[in-house]
Amino acid sequence: MASLPIVQFEEKILQTVEENPVVVIIGETGSGKSTQLSQMLHRRGYTKSGIIGVTQPRRVAAVSVARRVAQELGVRLGEEVGYAIRFEDRTSDLTRIKYLTDGVLLRESLSNPELNEYSVIILDEAHERSLNTDILLGLVKRLVKMRASNLKVLITSATLDGEKVSEFFSGCPVLNVPGKLYPVEILYSKERPKSYIESSLQTAIDIHIHEPEGDILIFMTGQDDIEKLVSKLEERVRNLEEGSCMDAITLPLHGSLPPEMQVRVFAPAPPNCRRFIVATNIAETSLTVDGVVYVIDSGYVKQRQYNPSTGMYSLDVVQISKVQANQRAGRAGRTRPGKCYRLYPSMVYEDDFIDVTVPEIQRSSLAGSVLYLKSLDLPDIDILKFDFLDPPSNDSLEDALKQLYLIDAIDDNGSITSVGRTMAELPLEPSLSRTLMEANENGCLSQALTVAAMLSAETTLLPGRSSRNIEKKRKHTPNEVHLPDGSGLGDHIQLLQIYEQWDQNDYDIGWCKDNGLQVRGMLFVKDVRKQLCQIMQKIAKGSLDVRADKRYIKGQQEYRNLRKALCVGYANKLGQRSIQHNGYRTIGFNYQLVQVHPSSVLTTDEYGMFPEYVVYHELISTSRPYMRTVCAVEASWADPILEKIKNLNVNKLSGGLGQNGKHGTEGEISGLPQREPVATSGAPDD
Ligand code: ADP
Numbered sequence: 001m002a003s004l005p006i007v008q009f010e011e012k013i014l015q016t017v018e019e020n021p022v023v024v025i026i027g028e029t030g031s032g033k034s035t036q037l038s039q040m041l042h043r044r045g046y047t048k049s050g051i052i053g054v055t056q057p058r059r060v061a062a063v064s065v066a067r068r069v070a071q072e073l074g075v076r077l078g079e080e081v082g083y084a085i086r087f088e089d090r091t092s093d094l095t096r097i098k099y100l101t102d103g104v105l106l107r108e109s110l111s112n113p114e115l116n117e118y119s120v121i122i123l124d125e126a127h128e129r130s131l132n133t134d135i136l137l138g139l140v141k142r143l144v145k146m147r148a149s150n151l152k153v154l155i156t157s158a159t160l161d162g163e164k165v166s167e168f169f170s171g172c173p174v175l176n177v178p179g180k181l182y183p184v185e186i187l188y189s190k191e192r193p194k195s196y197i198e199s200s201l202q203t204a205i206d207i208h209i210h211e212p213e214g215d216i217l218i219f220m221t222g223q224d225d226i227e228k229l230v231s232k233l234e235e236r237v238r239n240l241e242e243g244s245c246m247d248a249i250t251l252p253l254h255g256s257l258p259p260e261m262q263v264r265v266f267a268p269a270p271p272n273c274r275r276f277i278v279a280t281n282i283a284e285t286s287l288t289v290d291g292v293v294y295v296i297d298s299g300y301v302k303q304r305q306y307n308p309s310t311g312m313y314s315l316d317v318v319q320i321s322k323v324q325a326n327q328r329a330g331r332a333g334r335t336r337p338g339k340c341y342r343l344y345p346s347m348v349y350e351d352d353f354i355d356v357t358v359p360e361i362q363r364s365s366l367a368g369s370v371l372y373l374k375s376l377d378l379p380d381i382d383i384l385k386f387d388f389l390d391p392p393s394n395d396s397l398e399d400a401l402k403q404l405y406l407i408d409a410i411d412d413n414g415s416i417t418s419v420g421r422t423m424a425e426l427p428l429e430p431s432l433s434r435t436l437m438e439a440n441e442n443g444c445l446s447q448a449l450t451v452a453a454m455l456s457a458e459t460t461l462l463p464g465r466s467s468r469n470i471e472k473k474r475k476h477t478p479n480e481v482h483l484p485d486g487s488g489l490g491d492h493i494q495l496l497q498i499y500e501q502w503d504q505n506d507y508d509i510g511w512c513k514d515n516g517l518q519v520r521g522m523l524f525v526k527d528v529r530k531q532l533c534q535i536m537q538k539i540a541k542g543s544l545d546v547r548a549d550k551r552y553i554k555g556q557q558e559y560r561n562l563r564k565a566l567c568v569g570y571a572n573k574l575g576q577r578s579i580q581h582n583g584y585r586t587i588g589f590n591y592q593l594v595q596v597h598p599s600s601v602l603t604t605d606e607y608g609m610f611p612e613y614v615v616y617h618e619l620i621s622t623s624r625p626y627m628r629t630v631c632a633v634e635a636s637w638a639d640p641i642l643e644k645i646k647n648l649n650v651n652k653l654s655g656g657l658g659q660n661g662k663h664g665t666e667g668e669i670s671g672l673p674q675r676e677p678v679a680t681s682g683a684p685d686d
Pocket residue numbers: 004027028029030031032033034035036064065067068266285286287288289290
């Protein structure tokens with residue numbers, strides 16, 4: 001790896017690290033930051049006094065880079081070099097270099113606030129500005145003061161504004177590692193195409209026919225588009241006249257690809273063969289694909305956006321920022337001069353694209369983060385004055401506090417409760433943690449563990465949740481599919497019933513296939529369930545009665561205990577039927593009018609009516625606002641929640657949060673770290 005640009009700067013980097021507790025390293029994507037820095041520090045002996053931890057915002061990057069570094073060092077993955085992502089820990093007592101998601105490091109800091117195990121913490125890919133990395137920046141700043149003598153922190157980024165981070169860390173040094181970028185010619189379209197899939201297809205085929213060798217990297221917005229384009233490309237290439245151009249292979253690249261498929265993009269193209277790599281923005285900076293000479297940029301990205309005033313997520317295809325467009329173009333110039341085909345006019349780039357991407361902290365629900373920060377009990381920090389690089393809005397913080405209050409995680413003064421403390425220990429979003437705790441109280445923990453585990457798996461698990469899966473099911477399952485239907489009570493119950501059926505079929509892989517369920521996904525659920533059960537056992541320490549082994553009795557009280565536990569856990573996500581609007585209105589969030597998502601198995605009664613109250617896993621605005629994953633609850637369970645909402649006093653909860661309408665500067669507000677979000681289905685790529 002001597003040819004990677006960063007290696008030429010080894011001495012300079014090591015010397016700067018030696019002399020400073022915090023160093024910012026800015027280097028072009030592919031310069032070797034993720035794979036080489038840890039190895040340099042290892043060679044210099046930093047692993048003698050502790051572990052080198054390297055955080056990644058994306059799970060796929062943590063796994064892929066750890067694999068690569070283990071390979072370069074000639075060691076077995078999981079021994080000297082390992083990784084830890086949510087629900088998957090491949091480290092051992094031997095591990096000296098550990099790649100982990102930023103969320104996992106946050107969780108580690110709960111049980112070990114000083115992170116004493118680590119001699120070095122590298123916050124990699126800081127330019128992605130993930131919510132968890134942003135919170136880590138604040139925590140690490142604090143940690144550096146406490147462990148000045150034995151902790152080194154490196155913050156690395158491809159594009160980040162180095163000066164801003166340096167300022168945040170009291171003027172720490174910024175090292176720029178010049179990349180070896182060749183010139184990239186930018187070619188703009190005259191107008192926006194009607195379909196960026198068709199336009200990408202045509203552009204790729206034109207390049208293949210007319211341009212010299214070199215791989216083509218095409219940016220799509222998500223897995224669906226990638227699959228469509230891959231199959232169209234394969235068909236077009238098959239139909240090209242034999243011998244008219246070189247061979248071609250088409251490779252998808254996105255976060256939910258199985259690992260064996262992911263590694264294929266790192267193998268170079270065979271001779272006289274061009275690769276079409278069709279990727280999400282994961283290929284923008286997270287994973288470097290070598291051999292790319294042509295880039296096709298649709299100018300779009302799929303982004304989750306949370307609106308704190310409605311409690312609603314939207315998963316929108318939005319325009320990328322200028323920084324992202326330039327990153328994408330840069331991918332074409334790594335091996336020789338390249339070309340970037342922008343499927344939009346230069347005017348759009350100049351006038352419409354925002355300069356930099358909005359950090360995730362400013363477009364996410366902060367309930368999990370605020371709970372996490374409250375649970376840290378930082379003695380010297382008022383949690384609402386937490387130090388952020390870019391602070392979240394007051395609306396977001398208030399929204400988070402309201403949600404936490406409704407699920408009993410904080411009291412009416414905004415102080416964390418003992419329930420909240422236990423919730424914070426679970427690697428789940430607050431509603432699911434609360435559900436588990438309540439389920440434990442009313443004797444249905446086993447069922448609740450199953451629901452939580454099922455929700456933590458990818459949404460692609462179930463047929464019928466997306467058109468893609470319906471198609472797959474039709475193609476691959478000749479047998480009649482007889483999945484349970486949730487007994488009309490909703491999707492959580494269906495998830496439980498599916499798992500229970502699988503259990504009754506002795507976790508048979510064939511059963512999954514016959515029912516159109518992803519085998520990998522179901523095995524993951526089984527493993528997650530086991531881990532959650534262990535965590536509950538550990539948390540219990542005698543105080544909680546973990547009755548996870550109790551098997552549920554079929555038809556037991558129409559799952560009343562479980563649904564009641566879900567109602568307590570999802571008290572912040574309650575919907576009340578609105579006959580007038582032929583749907584529901586959400587409670588506690590400015591009364592949004594919403595519908596039950598068409599994929600839901602919740603059924604209406606003999607009069608065609610849905611139940612009066614439901615709880616939902618999330619609100620998502622696609623073509624219209626929907627509640628996704630819903631469960632019928634009873635009016636008498638909703639009453640105490642309505643009462644609580646009536647008495648809710650946001651000012652008291654926030655302890656003056658809203659007093660000056662602003663925060664983030666010294667002496668004012670800020671938020672706290674969040675556990676890695678779990679089961680927030682539908683994330684664009686992760
Ligand atoms: P940076 O972090 O600066 O973007 P990386 O350290 O990720 O750079 O990448 C350096 C080089 O290592 C690139 O050429 C990349 O293709 C290669 N690389 C990274 N991960 C893998 C992997 N899992 N398999 C093969 N090559 C990899």
